[in-house]
Every structure is written in structure tokens, then in C-alpha cells.
Amino acid sequence: xxxxxxxxxxxxxxxxxxxxxxxxxxxxxxxxxxxxxxxxxxxxxxxxxxxxxxxxxxxxxxxxxxxxxxxxxxxxxxxxxxxxxxxxxxxxxxxxxxxxxxxxxxxxxxxxxxxxxxxxxxxxxxxxxxxxxxxxxxxxxxxxxxxxxxxxxxxxxxxxxxxxxxxxxxxxxxxxxxxxxxxxxxxxxxxxxxxxxxxxxxxxxxxxxxxxxxxxxxxxxxxxxxxxxxxxxxxxxxxxxxxxxxxxxxxxxxxxxxxxxxxxxxxxxxxxxxxxxxxxxxxxxxxxxxxxxxxxxxxxxxxxxxxxxxxxxxxxxxxxxxxxxxxxxxxxxxxx
Amino acid sequence: xxxxxxxxxxxxxxxxxxxxxxxxxxxxxxxxxxxxxxxxxxxxxxxxxxxxxxxxxxxxxxxxxxxxxxxxxxxxxxxxxxxxxxxxxxxxxxxxxxxxxxxxxxxxxxxxxxxxxxxxxxxxxxxxxxxxxxxxxxxxxxxxxxxxxxxxxxxxxxxxxxxxxxxxxxxxxxxxxxxxxxxxxxxxxxxxxxxxxxxxxxxxxxxxxxxxxxxxxxxxxxxxxxxxxxxxxxxxxxxxxxxxxxxxxxxxxxxxxxxxxxxxxxxxxxxxxxxxxxxxxxxxxxxxxxxxxxxxxxxxxxxxxxxxxxxxxxxxxxxxxxxxxxxxxxxxxxxx
Numbered sequence: 001x002x003x004x005x006x007x008x009x010x011x012x013x014x015x016x017x018x019x020x021x022x023x024x025x026x027x028x029x030x031x032x033x034x035x036x037x038x039x040x041x042x043x044x045x046x047x048x049x050x051x052x053x054x055x056x057x058x059x060x061x062x063x064x065x066x067x068x069x070x071x072x073x074x075x076x077x078x079x080x081x082x083x084x085x086x087x088x089x090x091x092x093x094x095x096x097x098x099x100x101x102x103x104x105x106x107x108x109x110x111x112x113x114x115x116x117x118x119x120x121x122x123x124x125x126x127x128x129x130x131x132x133x134x135x136x137x138x139x140x141x142x143x144x145x146x147x148x149x150x151x152x153x154x155x156x157x158x159x160x161x162x163x164x165x166x167x168x169x170x171x172x173x174x175x176x177x178x179x180x181x182x183x184x185x186x187x188x189x190x191x192x193x194x195x196x197x198x199x200x201x202x203x204x205x206x207x208x209x210x211x212x213x214x215x216x217x218x219x220x221x222x223x224x225x226x227x228x229x230x231x232x233x234x235x236x237x238x239x240x241x242x243x244x245x246x247x248x249x250x251x252x253x254x255x256x257x258x259x260x261x262x263x264x265x266x267x268x269x270x271x272x273x274x275x276x277x278x279x280x281x282x283x284x285x286x287x288x289x290x291x292x293x294x295x296x297x298x299x300x301x302x303x304x305x306x307x308x309x310x311x312x313x314x315x316x317x318x319x320x321x322x323x324x325x326x327x328x329x330x331x332x333x334x335x336x
Numbered sequence: 337x338x339x340x341x342x343x344x345x346x347x348x349x350x351x352x353x354x355x356x357x358x359x360x361x362x363x364x365x366x367x368x369x370x371x372x373x374x375x376x377x378x379x380x381x382x383x384x385x386x387x388x389x390x391x392x393x394x395x396x397x398x399x400x401x402x403x404x405x406x407x408x409x410x411x412x413x414x415x416x417x418x419x420x421x422x423x424x425x426x427x428x429x430x431x432x433x434x435x436x437x438x439x440x441x442x443x444x445x446x447x448x449x450x451x452x453x454x455x456x457x458x459x460x461x462x463x464x465x466x467x468x469x470x471x472x473x474x475x476x477x478x479x480x481x482x483x484x485x486x487x488x489x490x491x492x493x494x495x496x497x498x499x500x501x502x503x504x505x506x507x508x509x510x511x512x513x514x515x516x517x518x519x520x521x522x523x524x525x526x527x528x529x530x531x532x533x534x535x536x537x538x539x540x541x542x543x544x545x546x547x548x549x550x551x552x553x554x555x556x557x558x559x560x561x562x563x564x565x566x567x568x569x570x571x572x573x574x575x576x577x578x579x580x581x582x583x584x585x586x587x588x589x590x591x592x593x594x595x596x597x598x599x600x601x602x603x604x605x606x607x608x609x610x611x612x613x614x615x616x617x618x619x620x621x622x623x624x625x626x627x628x629x630x631x632x633x634x635x636x637x638x639x640x641x642x643x644x645x646x647x648x649x650x651x652x653x654x655x656x657x658x659x660x661x662x663x664x665x666x667x668x669x670x671x672x
Contacts, residue, residue: 030634186624186632188524188548194625194633202634210639212524212624213549214580218645244550250590251583288522288546289530291627296522297530298366298538303546309554 007133007175009157010203013053014062014125021069023053023062026158030199038066041083048090048097051190055159056231056267057132060096061125063087067104068121072114080108080117092279093240093308094231095269100124125161131264132162134322139169139227139262142325146179147224153187153242154196155229155262166227166262167197169320174206182208183219187244189287189305213244220248221255230263230319237313237330238275239263243306249315258317265321268334275310283307343469343511345493346539349389350398350461357405359389359398362494366535374402377419384426384433387526391495392567392603393468396432397461399423403440404457408450416444416453428615429576429644430567431605436460461497467600468498470658475505475563475598478661482515483560489523489578490532491565491598502563502598503533505656510542518544519555523580525623525641549580556584557591566599566655573649573666574611575599579642585651594653601657604670611646619643 015022015035022035027050036052038044044066047053053062067083075083084101091097107120143149149170153159156167163171174180182201187193194210201208211219220226226248232240239245239261252259272278285303290296297303319326319334326333351358351371358371363386372388374380380402383389389398403419411419420437427433443456479485485506489495492503499507510516518537523529530546537544547555556562562584568576575581575597588595608614621639626632633639655662655670662669 031631185550186524188522188550191632194637198633198637202636208638210621210624210633210637212579212641214521214524214578214583215640215642215645217583217586218579218642219640242550243548243554247550247553247583247587250553251586254586254590285546288548291630294627295367296527297534297546300538301530301534301546302544304551304555305548306551306554309551 007163007172009163011157013058013158014065014161016065016122021065023047024158025052026054026196027052029195038069041066041070041086045086045090048087054192055154056094056096056229057128057160057165057264058158059091059094060100060266061128061161063097064100064104064121064124068118071117077108081105084108091281093281096266099266128160128264128266129162131322132160132164132168135165135262135264135320136163136168136172138324139260139320140173140176142225142260143169143173143178143180144224148181148183148222150183150220150223150226150248151197152185152193152228152245152248154192154200156197156200158196158200159229160264165229165264167200169227169262171204171206174204180206182206183223184208184210185213185216185244185248186210187242188213192242216248216251220251220257223257225258225260226252227260227262230261230267231308232272232278233261233263233268233319233334234272234274234278235270235331235334236274237316237319237328237334239311239313239316240275240278240280240308241311243309246309246311249311253315259315260318260320261316262320265323270334275312278310280309281307343499345499347493349394349494350401352401357401359383360494361388362390362532363388365531374405377402377406377422381422381426384423390528391490392430392432392565393464393496393501393600394494395427395430396436396602397464397497399433400436400440400457400460404454407453413444417441420444427617429617432602435602464496464600464602465498467658468496468500468504471501471598471600471656472499472504472508474660475596475656476509476512478561478596479505479509479514479516480560484517484519484558486519486556486559486562486584487533488521488529488564488581488584490528490536492533492536494532494536495565496600501565501600503536505563505598507540507542510540516542518542519559520544520546521549521552521580521584522546523578524549528578552584552587556587556593559593561594561596562588563596563598566597566603567644568608568614569597569599569604569655569670570608570610570614571606571667571670572610573652573655573664573670575647575649575652576611576614576616576644577647579645582645582647585647589651595651596654596656597652598656601659604657606670611648614646616645617643
């Protein structure tokens with residue numbers, strides 16, 4: 001089952017041609033819509049590392065498709081195995097990447113044919129798309145006819161196959177005719193909110209207002225609910241997501257605004273007991289100290305740039321997966 | 337009494353020459369150190385509106401000196417009165433501007449001579465410098481031998497005569513030989529933290545780490561105290577300051593970190609009962625949607641850009657003025 005046409009985004013994030021594989025270069029948005037031709041594993045690794053492609057479910061699928069693409073171009077088992085290793089070393093926090101690569105590794109180890117390997121990756125892609133639709137359906141039931149909602153970073157079709165995760169819920173509610181006004185935090189340092197979420201909402205014609213993270217305390221109190229995505233959910237419900245999520249959850253608790261996490265089951269890592277076990281990627285200080293070509297801090301400034309933070313389960317009102325809306329205690333509901 | 341040389345900043349923010357008046361153009365920092373020649377009232381108004389000069393106590397003094405400068409160049413009573421009106425219309429939130437201009441208006445109305453008007457402004461300047469020293473002395477007693485402190489926006493010598501307000505406390509403690517490590521939030525959208533506070537701390541050789549506002553929840557829990565400035569303090573202690581201060585105060589409360597406001601008495605507005613009565617300046621959406629020459633959001637994006645927020649008195653551990661450390665309830669301590 002594929003979602004009806006009107007529920008598919010008006011832009012393509014992944015392009016899988018008969019002989020080529022392309023990724024929308026998200027670094028260029030919203031200024032330019034260009035596609036990267038992913039010819040080999042190094043190109044896929046660079047795209048993931050530099051955030052040309054990002055979003056936990058999407059990098060999982062992109063990595064699987066990259067393996068499938070080099071397989072159909074004739075790469076043998078050894079080359080595929082080393083490609084899987086290289087892709088796994090690109091980014092540490094989102095667990096979806098490892099889940100997807102483990103599946104591809106199993107297919108390679110089992111001696112699958114080219115076509116079967118391609119089928120495995122495409123299957124994963126379609127499944128994640130269906131998960132997105134299911135999450136959107138479960139989540140949009142939490143949205144009333146008229147509602148002011150907040151989100152964080154980008155969790156739309158640029159972050160996951162289909163409509164996305166948290167933003168998918170919001171867009172689905174909009175498509176159901178609900179009157180939604182979205183608050184979009186810009187999401188420093190890489191501005192996924194300003195560049196990507198604002199762009200996606202523009203494409204869908206959903207009304208939104210962009211704010212800096214510094215303005216959040218001024219606007220959160222007027223929101224009816226907040227929906228965010230996840231890069232890895234520990235067995236107890238602690239959730240790693242884009243840095244800034246934890247602060248937003250604390251504001252939500254302070255102002256008594258429901259705070260929902262939306263993520264497919266491929267984001268849940270039952271092997272990690274709690275948030276302390278999730279590795280947090282630290283990115284270059286230059287992302288904080290420069291902006292485009294401008295330097296924004298003294299050349300010798302020390303800057304700290306964690307890419308993720310962990311929101312304790314206790315601050316989360318519920319976790320929405322393709323299976324439904326999970327309630328605390330998450331230790332129990334995630335196991336089921 | 338002027339502070340001893342070693343306690344004066346290694347850079348000049350205001351330059352008052354025998355026949356000229358210059359302001360350090362803070363928009364160019366940290367890249368360039370250039371001075372604006374303030375020849376007339378329109379130049380002073382532009383400098384204040386565009387944040388070439390900023391910081392509540394500093395814009396009060398800069399406005400007073402601008403009036404003094406045109407007075408010594410021969411402007412008559414009517415011209416001075418209209419200049420005072422124009423300066424008062426530049427920015428609405430910081431009360432120091434109005435306090436300073438009221439004093440200058442009284443001097444003009446009383447028919448003071450050129451020299452007396454200049455003396456009035458210089459007196460105010462020196463008094464604010466002494467207030468800074470006094471606040472720094474009171475505040476640094478709250479800092480132990482080794483401490484991790486946080487601050488927000490810029491509250492150093494670029495924001496107030498002398499050492500500054502909140503940053504003045506931190507720098508004074510450093511000069512007293514205490515081992516301080518400062519967390520500096522970049523302060524979007526105009527990056528006063530990254531551009532100005534980081535630069536000032538570099539000049540004083542105080543160790544610091546720059547972070548985005550989105551990373552604050554990850555670092556606040558490790559701080560021993562937070563010191564911020566104020567643009568206007570209501571009679572009940574509610575405090576308007578750079579947007580983002582309220583969110584930081586909520587994080588401080590969540591993680592049980594003491595949160596101190598540092599401001600001279602010229603920032604207290606006993607005519608305003610509580611925070612709801614403080615006008616909040618809303619600045620252009622373009623400050624959020626662009627960065628230097630880069631556009632960072634869709635052209636048609638709607639953005640909200642309040643320049644200040646109000647931190648309720650209940651989140652403030654104490655208010656440090658030149659008179660000492662005031663404790664809650666502030667309604668009583670501020671009146672005294």
C-alpha cells in the first residue's frame with residue numbers, strides 16, 4: 001500500500017532511477033533545489049557527514065539505497081561489507097543508520113543476489129514510508145480542529161520517507177482540514193528549522209512563524225502542543241534528538257504544554273537502557289563560530305557544539321510510533 | 337573617584353574628545369574596531385536604533401553625551417528639546433534611556449549653560465562607571481575561588497560604562513584572581529554573545545566557551561551560577577532583558593542553578609508595577625530570516641522577532657545593584 005497521491009510531498013528527497021541514485025542536497029535549501037548524484041560509497045558518506053541528507057529515518061534508508069546502488073553496479077561481497085562499515089562510521093547518534101546497515105549486512109552475508117539486495121533496500125524505504133503514514137494518522141488524532149503547535153529542527157519529508165515524523169503529523173492534520181499554526185524554531189547552528197521546516201511548510205501551504213531559540217520562552221506558553229522527532233529512543237523512553245529538544249521540553253513542562261515524540265520503531269534502541277548510553281555526536285566548533293562566509297566570533301574562541309541532547313522520559317507526554325501512541329512508563333510500552 | 341587603571345577595560349566604548357564625540361561601532365565587532373563620529377542627533381539616533389551602541393546603561397549615557405555634544409556645538413534650547421524627543425523615540429524597552437534624557441531635559445529646561453549641560457552628561461557617565469564598580473564588588477562576593485558561570489547577551493564594557501553589569505561582576509572576580517570559566521550563549525539573532533561577550537572576555541583573557549542557545553540545556557546543569565543584565569526592572573522585580581533571558585532562567589530553576597540579575601538603579605522603573613507594563617520592542621523579521629548577506633529562510637517566511645522578554649521575579653535569586661544584593665520579595669527591597 002502506498003499513500004494516496006495527495007499525501008505525498010510535492011518534492012522528492014530521494015530519487016532512485018533505473019541506473020542512478022540521487023539525493024536532494026539539503027545544504028542548498030531553501031535557496032537552491034539541486035540533486036547530488038550518488039555514484040559510490042564515499043559520495044554517500046560525504047552526503048551523510050555533511051548533512052546533505054539528514055534526519056534519522058532518512059539516513060537509514062539513504063545508506064541502504066547506497067549499498068543497493070553499488071551492488072547493482074556490480075560490487076562484490078567484500079566491497080559491500082567495507083561500504084557498510086564506512087557508512088556506519090559517518091554519524092554516531094541516530095540508531096536508524098545502524099538498523100538499516102545491519103539489515104543490508106545480513107542480506108549480503110546470506111549471499112543475496114543484486115536484485116534481492118536492491119529489493120531489501122527498497123522494501124525498507126517503502127516500509128518507512130508506511131510507518132510515516134501510520135504515525136501521521138495516530139498523531140493527528142491528538143490535534144484539535146484549531147490548534148497552535150510547536151515543533152523543532154526538521155522532521156518532514158526531508159527527514160524521513162513519506163510525510164516525515166513529527167512534521168508529518170502536523171502536515172497530515174493540515175491535510176485533514178484542521179486549522180493549524182506552527183511555531184518553527186530556527187534550530188541553530190545549522191538552521192534546519194529556518195531552512196528546511198519553513199520551506200516544507202511553505203510547500204504545503206501550512207501557516208507558520210519562524211522564531212529564534214532565544215524567543216521560545218516568549219511563545220511556548222501560547223502553544224497547545226509540541227511535536228518533535230527522535231534520533232534514538234532508549235529502552236526507558238529517554239530520547240536523543242537535535243540539540244535544543246531538551247530545553248524545549250523543559251519549557252513545555254514549565255508552561256504545561258503537552259510534549260510528544262514522534263518516531264518509527266526503527267528509532268527505538270532496546271539495547272540502550274537509558275539516555276546516558278546514547279553517544280552524542282560533537283560537531284565542529286566552526287558551525288557555531290561562522291555563518292556562511294562570515295566569522296561571528298573571535299578567531300580563537302572556544303565553542304562547544306554537541307549535535308544532540310537527551311530529553312529524559314519524564315518530560316515526554318507520549319511517544320507516537322507506527323503502532324500507536326505509547327504512554328509512560330515507556331519501559332513497558334516500548335517493549336510491547 | 338575613578339576606578340584604578342587596571343580595572344578599566346583595555347578598549348574604549350565611548351570617546352569624548354575636546355571637539356568630537358565618537359562611539360565604537362559594535363556592529364563591526366569582532367571583525368573590525370571602528371569608531372563612528374557622532375556629529376549630530378540623527379547620527380546618534382541611527383547608532384542607537386541599529387545597535388551600533390547598545391546595552392541599557394550605555395545607551396542612556398550615549399544619548400546624554402549626544403545632547404551635550406550638540407549643546408557645546410551651539411544648539412539652542414528648542415533644538416536640544418527636539419533632539420531629546422528624537423532620541424527618546426529610538427528604542428522603547430531600556431528605561432535608562434528615558435532616565436538619562438529626563439535628566440538632560442531638566443538641565444535644558446532650567447536654562448543651564450553649555451558647560452553645565454556637558455557637565456551634567458559627564459557626571460552621569462562617571463556615576464554609571466562608579467555604579468559598575470560597586471556592582472562588580474557586590475557581585476563578585478557571590479563567586480567562589482573556582483566557578484563555572486553563565487551569562488547572556490553582552491553586559492560588559494560594551495553595554496555599560498566601566499566594567500559593565502553582569503559581565504563586570506565576572507571580570508572583577510577574574511581580576512581578583514578567581515578561576516572562572518564562562519559559558520557564553522551566542523544570543524540570536526544579533527549574536528551579542530558570540531560577537532561582543534566572547535570578544536570582551538578574549539581581551540581580558542578570561543576563559544570561556546561559546547554555545548548556541550539550543551545547547552543551553554546541555555550545559556546549564558554544570559554551572560554554579562548565572563549572571564545576566566537588565567533593560568528594565570519593574571517595581572515587583574520582574575525583569576525585562578534580551579530575549580532568551582526568561583528561557584535561561586527557566587533552565588536555571590529546572591537545574592537549581594542560582595540566577596542573578598545585575599543592573600544599576602537607573603534600570604529600575606518604580607512607575608511600572610510588574611512585567612506586563614514593560615513595552616517589548618519588536619524588531620524586523622529580517623534579523624531572523626537573513627544572516628549577513630545570506631538568506632536563511634524562505635523569502636515569504638513570517639518571523640517573529642521580539643528583542644526582549646520578561647523574567648518573572650520568582651525566577652530571580654537576587655538583584656545586584658550598586659547598593660548591594662537585593663533579596664526577594666523585591667517589591668520591598670527595591671523600594672528601599
